[in-house]
Amino acid sequence: xxxxxxxxxxxxxxxxxxxxxxxxxxxxxxxxxxxxxxxxxxxxxxxxxxxxxxxxxxxxxxxxxxxxxxxxxxxxxxxxxxxxxxxxxxxxxxxxxxxxxxxxxxxxxxxxxxxxxxxxxxxxxxxxxxxxxxxxxxxxxxxxxxxxxxxxxxxxxxxxxxxxxxxxxxxxxxxxxxxxxxxxxxxxxxxxxxxxxxxxxxxxxxxxxxxxxxxxxxxxxxxxxxxxxxxxxxxxxxxxxxxxxxxxxxxxxxxxxxxxxxxxxxxxxxxxxxxxxxxxxxxxxxxxxxxxxxxxxxxxxxxxxxxxxxxxxxxxxxxxxxxxxxxxxxxxxxxxxxxxxxxxxxxxxxxxxxxxxxxxxxxxxxxxxxxxxxxxxxxxxxxxxxxxxxxxxxxxxxxxxxxxxxxxxxxxxxxxxxxxxxxxxxxxxxxxxx
Ligand SMILES: NC(=O)c1ccc[n+]([C@@H]2O[C@H](COP(=O)([O-])OP(=O)(O)OC[C@H]3O[C@@H](n4cnc5c(N)ncnc54)[C@H](OP(=O)(O)O)[C@@H]3O)[C@@H](O)[C@H]2O)c1
Numbered sequence: 542x543x544x545x546x547x548x549x550x551x552x553x554x555x556x557x558x559x560x561x562x563x564x565x566x567x568x569x570x571x572x573x574x575x576x577x578x579x580x581x582x583x584x585x586x587x588x589x590x591x592x593x594x595x596x597x598x599x600x601x602x603x604x605x606x607x608x609x610x611x612x613x614x615x616x617x618x619x620x621x622x623x624x625x626x627x628x629x630x631x632x633x634x635x636x637x638x639x640x641x642x643x644x645x646x647x648x649x650x651x652x653x654x655x656x657x658x659x660x661x662x663x664x665x666x667x668x669x670x671x672x673x674x675x676x677x678x679x680x681x682x683x684x685x686x687x688x689x690x691x692x693x694x695x696x697x698x699x700x701x702x703x704x705x706x707x708x709x710x711x712x713x714x715x716x717x718x719x720x721x722x723x724x725x726x727x728x729x730x731x732x733x734x735x736x737x738x739x740x741x742x743x744x745x746x747x748x749x750x751x752x753x754x755x756x757x758x759x760x761x762x763x764x765x766x767x768x769x770x771x772x773x774x775x776x777x778x779x780x781x782x783x784x785x786x787x788x789x790x791x792x793x794x795x796x797x798x799x800x801x802x803x804x805x806x807x808x809x810x811x812x813x814x815x816x817x818x819x820x821x822x823x824x825x826x827x828x829x830x831x832x833x834x835x836x837x838x839x840x841x842x843x844x845x846x847x848x849x850x851x852x853x854x855x856x857x858x859x860x861x862x863x864x865x866x867x868x869x870x871x872x873x874x875x876x877x878x879x880x881x882x883x884x885x886x887x888x889x890x891x892x893x894x895x896x897x898x899x900x901x902x903x904x905x906x907x908x909x910x911x912x913x914x915x916x917x918x919x920x921x922x923x924x925x926x927x928x929x930x931x932x933x934x935x936x937x938x939x940x941x942x943x944x945x946x947x948x949x950x951x952x953x954x955x956x957x958x959x960x961x962x963x964x965x966x967x968x969x970x971x972x973x974x975x
Contacts, residue, residue, distance in 0.1 A: 543576070544578065547579065547856060547860075551585055552588065555621045559845075564596035584606050615640060618635040628649050639665070643672075672855065673750060675840070679838075679854070681873070692830065694831050696755050696792075702842040704738055718770075747792065751826065754874075758884070772967050777967070793805075900937070914952055917948050922940040925939075
């Protein structure tokens with residue numbers, strides 16, 4: 542085979558970044574491979590409006606993805622459409638037509654990656670998805686190859702750049718959530734409908750994929766407790782700092798004696814932990830192995846070029862395998878459930894907690910709250926209150942000694958009925974030193 546031919550479907554952010562890299566870096570890519578990797582066809586909904594880099598040479602342009610997945614000359618189909626409808630059809634049809642597939646689609650891979658892999662194995666084709674999690678960080682290769690010999694005990698991540706941008710901006714400038722969100726939307730860091738990012742849904746798909754790779758279990762998004770960042774305000778950073786902590790949307794998969802606890806939620810983490818220094822739209826993944834201990838990976842979580850690098854690198858690996866006749870037909874979702882990593886409800890985890898209240902000031906508030914905690918055998922650790930003039934909307938914080946999440950939830954539910962509260966208490970776990 543003289544060259545390996547590629548068809549790209551989806552010419553938006555990632556598609557244009559991928560084409561730009563293949564055009565600008567094509568010579569070096571071919572030298573590294575020892576053969577030619579050539580884009581022969583491209584497709585998007587409005588292909589006529591797209592600028593295709595001249596350096597790619599003559600390219601078939603179409604608006605019909607079916608033309609690409611059935612094209613006899615194409616060896617690899619790149620799916621960069623996103624979502625789970627058309628994208629699933631593209632990937633399934635490509636595999637059925639014995640094409641290998643490279644995708645950046647976290648949603649599709651989190652929801653049906655295992656089934657797609659089974660189909661790809663049966664069809665003796667390859668499926669690559671490095672770009673689907675943490676765009677510019679080659680974390681799949683790390684988990685599948687680099688540290689696959691270790692027994693992973695925990696994986697922590699900051700996997701959503703939009704939430705991290707919002708939280709770190711709020712932290713730096715003390716600006717309210719809504720203002721920072723509007724600014725992020727103006728700058729193109731957050732979408733018009735930001736819920737996927739700020740409600741933790743995007744991060745949940747990514748954690749589902751990474752924990753499946755790390756623990757060799759079948760993990761689906763529904764196994765992951767998910768809570769977004771809408772309720773976090775500058776006041777929470779003020780209190781968190783007083784406690785020597787900061788707040789991040791933390792993706793966590795932890796092995797405990799009872800099973801695997803999976804969550805995406807805002808949590809207090811110590812300011813001395815390396816994850817606390819992950820600022821703006823950057824992503825990071827921290828893996829703890831039983832044998833090799835800690836490793837840390839950091840980089841751009843998204844963007845046309847960093848994500849494009851992941852797509853092009855996948856293309857190079859798959860192209861090598863096609864050329865040398867050794868497709869890597871082992872599903873990364875290689876889960877015959879190992880049992881020890883069985884997901885368990887987050888309600889069973891034991892943690893210290895941060896409870897933030899907004900109250901109409903009056904006598905007896907602390908004793909009413911302390912009474913509820915005592916009745917649930919929860920030990921109060923400290924009460925913090927920064928000076929405030931506004932007695933009609935007074936924020937303060939109670940921290941709790943380690944206790945089960947179940948007990949905290951019950952206490953919060955009971956507290957929510959108290960008439961001096963302006964809103965239900967905000968409960969965040971305080972992570973022990975990571
Ligand atoms: N953006 C990032 O930084 C990033 C990072 C990591 C992973 N990802 C993932 O990468 C994938 C693509 O994201 P993106 O940001 O590049 O999305 P995008 O900018 O919205 O691009 C999507 C592309 O798909 C095309 N498309 C939509 N429906 C189509 C159809 N029926 N047939 C053919 N083409 C169709 C669109 O065509 P038109 O442009 O012609 O309308 C567009 O070019 C998603 O799975 C996303 O989760 C993105």
